[in-house]
Amino acid sequence: MILSTVTASAILFGAFAFLILMRVPVAFALGLATVPVVLLDIRLTPFIVLDRMFQSYNSFILLAVPFFLLAANLMNSGKVTDRLIDLARAMTGWMPGGLGHVNVAVSMLFAGISGSSTADAAGCGKILIPAMVKEGYDRRFSVAITACSSVMGVIIPPSILMVVWGGVMQISVGALFLGGATPGILIGLALMATVYGYAKVRGYPTAGRPTLAEFRRALRGAILALMTPLLVIGGIVGGVVTPTESAIIAAGYALFLGMFVYRTVGLRDLGAVLYDTGRFASISLFAIGTASAFGWMLAFFNVPRLLVSTVTAMELSAFGVALMIAGLFLLFGLFIDAIPAIIILGTVLMPVAQSVGIDPIVFAIIGIISLAFGLVTPPYGLCLLISAAIGGVNVVSVLRDVAIILLPMLLILLLVIVFPQLALWLPQLLMPDAFQ
Numbered sequence: 001m002i003l004s005t006v007t008a009s010a011i012l013f014g015a016f017a018f019l020i021l022m023r024v025p026v027a028f029a030l031g032l033a034t035v036p037v038v039l040l041d042i043r044l045t046p047f048i049v050l051d052r053m054f055q056s057y058n059s060f061i062l063l064a065v066p067f068f069l070l071a072a073n074l075m076n077s078g079k080v081t082d083r084l085i086d087l088a089r090a091m092t093g094w095m096p097g098g099l100g101h102v103n104v105a106v107s108m109l110f111a112g113i114s115g116s117s118t119a120d121a122a123g124c125g126k127i128l129i130p131a132m133v134k135e136g137y138d139r140r141f142s143v144a145i146t147a148c149s150s151v152m153g154v155i156i157p158p159s160i161l162m163v164v165w166g167g168v169m170q171i172s173v174g175a176l177f178l179g180g181a182t183p184g185i186l187i188g189l190a191l192m193a194t195v196y197g198y199a200k201v202r203g204y205p206t207a208g209r210p211t212l213a214e215f216r217r218a219l220r221g222a223i224l225a226l227m228t229p230l231l232v233i234g235g236i237v238g239g240v241v242t243p244t245e246s247a248i249i250a251a252g253y254a255l256f257l258g259m260f261v262y263r264t265v266g267l268r269d270l271g272a273v274l275y276d277t278g279r280f281a282s283i284s285l286f287a288i289g290t291a292s293a294f295g296w297m298l299a300f301f302n303v304p305r306l307l308v309s310t311v312t313a314m315e316l317s318a319f320g321v322a323l324m325i326a327g328l329f330l331l332f333g334l335f336i337d338a339i340p341a342i343i344i345l346g347t348v349l350m351p352v353a354q355s356v357g358i359d360p361i362v363f364a365i366i367g368i369i370s371l372a373f374g375l376v377t378p379p380y381g382l383c384l385l386i387s388a389a390i391g392g393v394n395v396v397s398v399l400r401d402v403a404i405i406l407l408p409m410l411l412i413l414l415l416v417i418v419f420p421q422l423a424l425w426l427p428q429l430l431m432p433d434a435f436q
Helices: 005-021 026-033 035-040 046-057 060-077 080-092 098-114 117-134 139-154 160-169 173-202 212-237 243-261 267-300 303-314 318-333 338-355 360-376 382-391 395-418 421-430
Strands: none
Touching (some): 005 026, 005 035, 005 267, 005 303, 026 267, 035 046, 060 080, 060 117, 060 160, 060 243, 060 267, 080 098, 080 117, 080 212, 098 117, 098 173, 098 212, 117 360, 117 382, 139 160, 139 395, 160 173, 160 267, 160 338, 160 360, 173 360, 173 395, 173 421, 212 243, 303 338, 318 338, 338 360, 360 395, 382 395
16 A cells, blocks of 8 residues: 555654553654554555664764753753852842842853753752742742743753754754844843733842842852853854864863862762763654654655645745744644654754745744743643742642743744844854855
């Protein structure tokens, strides 16, 4: 039997949805969903699925994923988060809702170091959620702002999602890093405005106005950690290192700070850090393999071509297509991890975006911001689950505050869609060769 495009798509997505409902892990569900199609279509064999998985691993750029995770874990283990919190407190703690602003600011600083939202939620949440509750902040708000601010970890460069996107779509990772900088900062400012509104309505306190000496001391304590984004992004943009080499430099630099400068990471700690990094990296990389096999199946059955022809027939403008793309990524982000969503949905929608003239950088930033929201929206909502567990509250009880905090963040996504230059001006200025 030779399956048609519609039949193959229905079987692939139907089987995947069924397996997810049966609580099969996403990485396994993606691989298992291809089995019925392989058995039914005479042109396919099981070895094709395995071959596509192994080919997806044969990518030098994907080596950056475990090293960025290692850098984030070393920063958390080395108490670098504490130093960033001290700096954030000195910078923003004097405003109404001081610790809420500190929460957002430290997430922005940590995002520029780790590239991981889950590491941000875990590392910052353990310190700031109890501190905010102790200062009189509502526990649900404390959990919600911690979870929502942590999503900047995958938007503000360096970003693990951007590394994966660049590797899969063959787009300059440096240009993606630069493209995410302005939207990431705007999301941070939108979150601070929301915190300010909460503080005025609920009467949340300030964290005190620091003296100049206290600010200098906090800056001196964090300055070495803040060098990480300069080494990573500067090296890539300057053409000195590749993304993988920059990730290795970031991990090596974090290890150097933890073991020899701050002396907060010992040999015993190193074993646990390496174990956690290997465990999380293996989950991500296995998902990349099965998602690549699933995505290859969609391409084999001409699903992208069908989508392009459908959108062309609908005669949508670039704005309409961008809204549709954002909506699909937001929907997928509710149920599955961002990395397999990039490989499955990104590769399918890329030709659709190109058909209406959407720049690949803008397409990537829209997709990554949309998927980032999935980290705080059930049923997946990994950062929300982590923050709720730290705060000791039920996820459902936090959803109202999460929805309020997400609204201005969605507004920033809409601004990127309406004004794509928000994502393009910096890469066009610093990396014009990426657009030739």
